[in-house]
Amino acid sequence: MPYSKDVNKPLTPKMKQFCEAFVENGCHQQEAYRTVFGDVPNVRSKASQLARNPRCQEYIGFLLDEA
Structure with a gap:
């Protein structure tokens, strides 16, 4: 069964x-990512995963539209 978000x-x-x-x-x-979670291992990978999250993308789009 595929993973669904x-x-x-x-x-x-x-x-x-x-x-x-x-x-x-x-x-x-x-x-x-560092601002919120501190300096943790694999920051690059974790930040990328979070930025690609559909829920985050929607909220980022909303924030950019407001700016």
């Missing part, structure tokens, strides 16, 4: 913070 599920507070930091710092994934 529930796009109707609300963002977690950390995901929301990541999206806001992403927009505030000029769309730099790694900087946004």
Whole structure:
């Protein structure tokens, strides 16, 4: 059975913070991830995964439209 993401599920507070930091710092994934989660191993990979999350993409799009 393929993995499906529930796009109707609300963002977690950390995901929301990541999206806001992403927009505030000029769309730099790694900087946004470090702002929220600190300097952890595999920042590049984890930031990319979060930025590709459909729920995050929708919220980032909303934030960019408002800016």
